[in-house]
Amino acid sequence: MAEVQLGDITVDVVFKDIKNVHLSVCPPDGKVKIAAPIRMNLDTIRVYAISKLAWIKQQQRKLREQARETPREYLNLESHYVWGQRYLLSIAYSENAVGVFLKHRKIVLRLPPDSDQEKKQIMLEAWYREILKQAAQPLIAKWASVLGVTVSKVFVQRMKTKWGSCNPKAQSIRLNSELAKKAPACLEYIVLHEMMHLLERHHNDRFMALMDSHMPNWRSQRDELNRAPLGYENWGAL
Known part of the structure; x- marks a missing residue:
């Protein structure tokens, strides 16, 4: 160092x-x-x-x-976002049908009666990862066909400093699970951005030209992501 x-x-x-x-x-x-x-x-x-x-x-x-979210407490009527839209959290306790569901303008979090805040957080974050993975798969298939590339593995995880990353050698991409809270167009921009690195590793003129040719409005999607509130992180715990 x-x-x-x-x-x-x-x-x-x-x-x-x-x-x-x-x-x-x-x-x-x-x-x-x-x-x-x-x-x-x-x-x-x-x-x-x-x-x-x-x-x-x-x-x-x-x-x-850049604005940052306040710490989440996972309480009834707390605001959470899904695909750029605001929802209110609704906590329901049950021994059966445990899971996360969208109902009208609410995110229903149904979990066992003895669940604490950590359990609520774990369940909701797992749900965000799952819906992001489901939404990303058809986008990856679409752009794989357009670009003539292959994505062998897709990882979805919480990332503190990036919206996504690509490993060209392994033909894999990683997506930040926080993208499930942003507008769908932002997810497609990140998917294309990372897959473009399978053709050009660096953010050079060729990379920019390829992005321009396939998604002319990519800069507006990038700017929307940059304006969006960052997820709360307990940075002091690092």
């Missing part, structure tokens, strides 16, 4: 067995991290970081300005 100082910004540098430099501005406070190839000189990394200084400050500003 090393550090590079850019004025009042400290950049944490980690050397890894990789070929390219990876720069991240991480929530919640905009901490800057660089993963660099093992043999890369620290002065070279400093020059690279300086070249990205304007982008770093822009990302830090976005993180400071």
